[in-house]
Structure formats: structure tokens, C-alpha cells
Amino acid sequence: MDARRGSIGVRAADSSLRRAQWLSVLVPFGLLAGALGSQHLGGLNPCEMCYWQRYPHWAALALGGLSFFLPRGARPLTLLAALAVAVSGAIGVFHAGVELKWWQGLTECTATGARTLEEIMASPLVRCDQVQFEFLGVSMAGWNAIISLSAAGAIAWLSLKRR
Numbered sequence: 001m002d003a004r005r006g007s008i009g010v011r012a013a014d015s016s017l018r019r020a021q022w023l024s025v026l027v028p029f030g031l032l033a034g035a036l037g038s039q040h041l042g043g044l045n046p047c048e049m050c051y052w053q054r055y056p057h058w059a060a061l062a063l064g065g066l067s068f069f070l071p072r073g074a075r076p077l078t079l080l081a082a083l084a085v086a087v088s089g090a091i092g093v094f095h096a097g098v099e100l101k102w103w104q105g106l107t108e109c110t111a112t113g114a115r116t117l118e119e120i121m122a123s124p125l126v127r128c129d130q131v132q133f134e135f136l137g138v139s140m141a142g143w144n145a146i147i148s149l150s151a152a153g154a155i156a157w158l159s160l161k162r163r
Helices: 002-040 048-069 071-099 117-122 140-160
Strands: none
Touching: 002 048, 002 071, 002 140, 048 071, 048 140, 071 140
16 A cells, blocks of 8 residues: 555656646746747837846756656756746846836847847837836736746746655
């Protein structure tokens, strides 16, 4: 009977890890899809800090995806993905604080996608301290912070969950 309980506990732990793996892929994918969609389809130009929030999500997507193919490394890779998602969330907190004027952010602006001086001069000037879009009173940076930090906590908890 103890052996059977042990195997049920192992299956439950495996199930939790599998959920964590899926979250470590789906959350960054969804947030990146939203960011890229708002940029390319919605016409919102990202600032420098917007780009900074994307880089950890790309890393999380790669780490979470790799965790499916390396069973021995699934838990550490999933935890690293959770850390990457949390880093994006922390940058989102900083960015949202800059937007709310709680602290000073970057003093530079971003001319997105420009390669030549002519393109730079013709491209829109995007400030990190101005909200371009908000939903329910929360900016995109704020939503990234809320979703990313919540998801990172859930991914870590599920990854570390034992019977």
C-alpha cells in the first residue's frame, strides 16, 4: 500500500510539473503575442523598457520549451523559465512606476525600427514615461507585471510541489 501511495504521489508531482511546464511556455507566448500584436496590428510603438520586458519572455519560452525535451532537466529548466518570467514582471513594475511618475526612468526615447538617420527622423518618438494604452486603469507594463509575477509564482510553486 505504501508503494502505491508513493506512485500516486509521484504521479501528482509529475502532473504538477507538467502544468508548470505548460505555464512556462503559454504565459510568455501569450504575453509576447499580445505585445507583438499591439505593435504590428494595433499600431502601438514600444519604448525601450517595453523591449526590455520582452527579452526575458523569449528566454522563458526557450527554457520552458526545452524542458519538454530534457526530462532529467525538466524541473530546473522550468524553474529557470519561472525566473525569466519574474524578471520580465520586475521590469514591468519598474516601467509602470515610471509611467505613474513614482520614480524617474530612462531619459532617452526610442525610435523603433529605424536604421538610417532619415528613418530615425521619420519614426515616432516613444517615451517610456507615457502610457500609450491602458485597460481597467492599468497600463500594458502594469498588466505585464501582474500577469508575469503571478505566473512566475505559480510556475515555481507547481515545479516545487511534492506529494
